[in-house]
Amino acid sequence: MIFIINTTLDADVVPTLLYITLVFMSANIFSIPVFVTVAITSIAFLTFSFIADGGYRDEKQISAYVRCLVALTTITLLALRSKRSSENLRRKEAFFMGAQKLSHTGSIGFMIDKDETISWSAESARIFEYPREVTPTVALIKDRTHPDDLAVVDGVLQRAARQEKHLEAEHRLRMPDGRIKYVHMIANPLFNHDGRVEYVGAVRDVTASRQAEEALFHSQAKLAHVTRVTSMGELAASIAHEINQPLAAVITSGESCKRWINRPEPNLDEARRSLDRIIQNSCRASEVIACIRALSRQSDVQRNIEVFDDIVSDSLNLMQHEISSHQVRLSVEARAQSACVNADRVQLQQVIINLIVNACQAMAEIHDRPRSLRISTSVQDNEAVLEVADCGTGIAQDILATLFDPFFTTKQNGLGMGLAICRSIIEFHGGRIWVASTVGVGTQFMFAIPLTVPGDHK
Numbered sequence: 001m002i003f004i005i006n007t008t009l010d011a012d013v014v015p016t017l018l019y020i021t022l023v024f025m026s027a028n029i030f031s032i033p034v035f036v037t038v039a040i041t042s043i044a045f046l047t048f049s050f051i052a053d054g055g056y057r058d059e060k061q062i063s064a065y066v067r068c069l070v071a072l073t074t075i076t077l078l079a080l081r082s083k084r085s086s087e088n089l090r091r092k093e094a095f096f097m098g099a100q101k102l103s104h105t106g107s108i109g110f111m112i113d114k115d116e117t118i119s120w121s122a123e124s125a126r127i128f129e130y131p132r133e134v135t136p137t138v139a140l141i142k143d144r145t146h147p148d149d150l151a152v153v154d155g156v157l158q159r160a161a162r163q164e165k166h167l168e169a170e171h172r173l174r175m176p177d178g179r180i181k182y183v184h185m186i187a188n189p190l191f192n193h194d195g196r197v198e199y200v201g202a203v204r205d206v207t208a209s210r211q212a213e214e215a216l217f218h219s220q221a222k223l224a225h226v227t228r229v230t231s232m233g234e235l236a237a238s239i240a241h242e243i244n245q246p247l248a249a250v251i252t253s254g255e256s257c258k259r260w261i262n263r264p265e266p267n268l269d270e271a272r273r274s275l276d277r278i279i280q281n282s283c284r285a286s287e288v289i290a291c292i293r294a295l296s297r298q299s300d301v302q303r304n305i306e307v308f309d310d311i312v313s314d315s316l317n318l319m320q321h322e323i324s325s326h327q328v329r330l331s332v333e334a335r336a337q338s339a340c341v342n343a344d345r346v347q348l349q350q351v352i353i354n355l356i357v358n359a360c361q362a363m364a365e366i367h368d369r370p371r372s373l374r375i376s377t378s379v380q381d382n383e384a385v386l387e388v389a390d391c392g393t394g395i396a397q398d399i400l401a402t403l404f405d406p407f408f409t410t411k412q413n414g415l416g417m418g419l420a421i422c423r424s425i426i427e428f429h430g431g432r433i434w435v436a437s438t439v440g441v442g443t444q445f446m447f448a449i450p451l452t453v454p455g456d457h458k
């Protein structure tokens with residue numbers, strides 16, 4: 001351009017420079033159609049003044065006019081090209097930002113170095129709730145991170161420092177007004193600057209789906225509570241018997257204790273033995289009552305480290321009468337060897353009780369063979385496994401798949417929610433429940449939940 005201006009520095013150069021300036025300015029200010037109109041008008045004016053001044057008669061002026069025309073046209077085309085690409089860029093950015101906003105996903109780039117340099121998109125700034133103009137830093141991210149989840153962020157930074165291929169984490173943010181947000185971050189290394197790796201990733205605001213999951217979880221827990229209380233109503237007679245039995249034993253032992261003491265020569269040894277039986281049976285009654293209270297307590301889920309076999313034997317304590325009233329012979333094989341699980345005791349008891357009740361009901365119509373129920377626990381592949389095997393009617397293969405669906409029942413007064421709730425409880429514990437059955441032979445329900453080591457808090 002300097003060359004063109006230098007070689008055209010004659011009478012026509014000043015208007016040409018003015019036209020060029022005008023074209024540049026309109027390229028910056030106006031849309032493409034207006035800009036093209038301005039450019040064509042400038043060329044038209046240049047040509048008009050060339051003709052009006054009679055420049056076509058002078059060879060020198062013709063060549064000056066051609067040079068100006070070439071300069072103006074070239075600059076118009078160049079400006080048009082750059083305007084098109086910048087508009088394309090703007091459109092792409094708008095699409096990109098629109099998609100980020102709609103999907104609540106921001107982009108983020110970072111490098112593990114002294115300055116812990118970060119860059120992020122407008123959506124990432126919105127997710128972390130910082131003004132767009134604030135320069136992002138690791139410190140700002142940590143500032144927003146929930147104090148209990150800082151270790152998660154530090155873990156990601158450490159893995160990035162080790163230049164791991166794939167980073168993924170989910171953690172909570174705590175906003176200045178106390179609101180909690182959940183974000184899911186995923187990043188991969190993209191560039192390598194002299195041994196320093198730059199990660200590029202996405203940050204997604206998953207608060208809405210986590211809240212929906214929590215709401216679903218609470219309604220499931222409430223439903224589990226309601227069905228637990230309902231089934232306790234159905235088991236009331238059996239449960240009352242479980243309390244009555246030790247109370248009757250307390251009375252009998254109390255009376256015999258009185259007799260041993262009232263003898264002319266009191267037999268204190270026998271009296272002591274009677275008292276021991278009284279204490280034993282009172283404890284048993286209070287254990288049963290504690291179990292019932294726990295089963296009917298509010299629906300809040302409380303996971304603790306529990307001994308798996310203890311949960312099973314607690315459930316059996318409540319079911320002894322139910323089992324014997326169905327003339328069922330019970331055999332128990334507790335082989336989980338003090339294996340611990342991180343579980344809500346009451347919820348697991350609910351599952352076990354439900355499986356036992358179903359097994360007893362499935363054997364109610366069996367008269368041609370002994371009704372036997374086998375309950376066994378074991379440890380397999382880092383999981384605590386429970387099997388409830390009956391020799392009842394069995395289940396047809398074609399309905400096995402629908403058994404765990406809500407409201408599936410073959411019983412006249414059944415609700416069909418028992419197994420559906422069992423499955424949601426087991427899945428909540430990170431486990432799985434399954435069934436095997438042969439019609440006319442019997443059914444085995446099994447569930448497995450991950451083991452935990454005491455001191456672990458998942």
Ligand code: ADP
Nearest residue numbers: 358359362409410411414415416417418419443
């Ligand atoms: P409900 O007991 O109210 O019917 P469940 O969800 O507990 O609801 O059980 C669903 C169905 O699964 C039962 O109606 C029954 O047909 C079948 N079922 C469950 N356990 C057994 C079992 N041990 N033997 C045979 N059928 C069973």
